[in-house]
Amino acid sequence: MITLGLTALALIVSLVFLVKELYRPANYPPEMRARKDEPDTTFTDVQLTMIILDIFIAGGHTTSTTLDLAFMMMIMRPDVQKKVHDEIDSQLAPDALPHYDDRLNLPYIEAFLLEVHRFFSIVPVNGPRRAIVDSTLGGFRIPKNTTVFMVQRNVHMDPEHWGDPEVFRPERFLNEAREIVNSERTMPFGQGKRRCLGETLARSCLFTFFVGVMKNFCLQKPEDNGTDMEPSLTLNPGITLSPKPYNVVFQPRKGTRENEHHE
Numbered sequence: 001m002i003t004l005g006l007t008a009l010a011l012i013v014s015l016v017f018l019v020k021e022l023y024r025p026a027n028y029p030p031e032m033r034a035r036k037d038e039p040d041t042t043f044t045d046v047q048l049t050m051i052i053l054d055i056f057i058a059g060g061h062t063t064s065t066t067l068d069l070a071f072m073m074m075i076m077r078p079d080v081q082k083k084v085h086d087e088i089d090s091q092l093a094p095d096a097l098p099h100y101d102d103r104l105n106l107p108y109i110e111a112f113l114l115e116v117h118r119f120f121s122i123v124p125v126n127g128p129r130r131a132i133v134d135s136t137l138g139g140f141r142i143p144k145n146t147t148v149f150m151v152q153r154n155v156h157m158d159p160e161h162w163g164d165p166e167v168f169r170p171e172r173f174l175n176e177a178r179e180i181v182n183s184e185r186t187m188p189f190g191q192g193k194r195r196c197l198g199e200t201l202a203r204s205c206l207f208t209f210f211v212g213v214m215k216n217f218c219l220q221k222p223e224d225n226g227t228d229m230e231p232s233l234t235l236n237p238g239i240t241l242s243p244k245p246y247n248v249v250f251q252p253r254k255g256t257r258e259n260e261h262h263e
């Protein structure tokens with residue numbers, strides 16, 4: 001709760017400073033300066049502030065929650081954590097920092113992150129959209145102008161497609177040659193023209209941050225942990241899901257620089 005409060009405070013303070021700086025006409029970006037006298041321009045202070053807010057709100061919580069869940073799965077499933085470590089150790093040089101391109105050599109970790117997206121569906125319902133023509137979908141008539149929502153979670157938990165959707169199993173995204181097999185049935189970032197515009201940034205942040213941490217640490221349940229460690233989700237005031245607070249020990253791995261500092 002305290003962390004959340006401090007994060008919100010830091011966000012508001014940085015936003016106020018940023019906007020104060022931008023409000024000086026000399027600091028306006030070139031397009032805003034060029035268009036400032038156009039009556040219908042959308043290059044305004046308010047528009048800019050709202051876009052920055054959009055990006056912070058849409059991007060910050062979603063990415064950090066997905067990482068929270070990925071780390072939680074590491075302590076819930078030591079067998080999966082071992083496969084993650086084995087893949088990192090066999091593919092990355094000891095001193096190398098992870099790069100997004102490394103995902104090509106780390107298919108198990110890519111499959112693991114896809115499974116985190118699928119299993120938890122942190123944005124369970126996407127939309128709204130408006131039907132712009134009369135149409136029929138799966139036998140249902142959808143009249144023009146109907147508001148439509150896509151229930152991402154139902155797609156991710158469809159037993160006809162996944163077979164065992166309630167099981168957390170990264171291997172479902174790998175074929176026999178250990179290549180990633182994916183389809184539009186995995187849609188954590190939505191679908192269509194209004195799908196998430198931060199998808200590439202989010203995927204690269206998740207991958208590099210997760211691999212960077214896992215390369216250097218073993219994640220363990222604290223011995224005296226009294227917390228409920230089941231993967232349970234709480235609905236935030238808004239549209240995303242996040243895990244209940246949980247405790248985790250980050251144990252430096254042998255041979256890592258991090259460990260040498262601790263010894």
Ligand code: HEM
Pocket residue numbers: 054055058059060062063066122123126127128188189190191192193194195196197198199201202
């Ligand atoms: C794991 C991380 C993220 C997830 C799971 C996620 C998921 C989503 C989903 C499901 C939507 C709705 C798409 C739809 O209705 O079809 C969305 C929209 C959006 N996301 Fe993300 N997102 C993530 C990260 C980010 C980041 C890092 C940014 C920005 C830097 C971002 C910016 C946005 C914006 C601006 C929209 C609204 C797009 C529009 O309405 O045209 N998201 N996101």
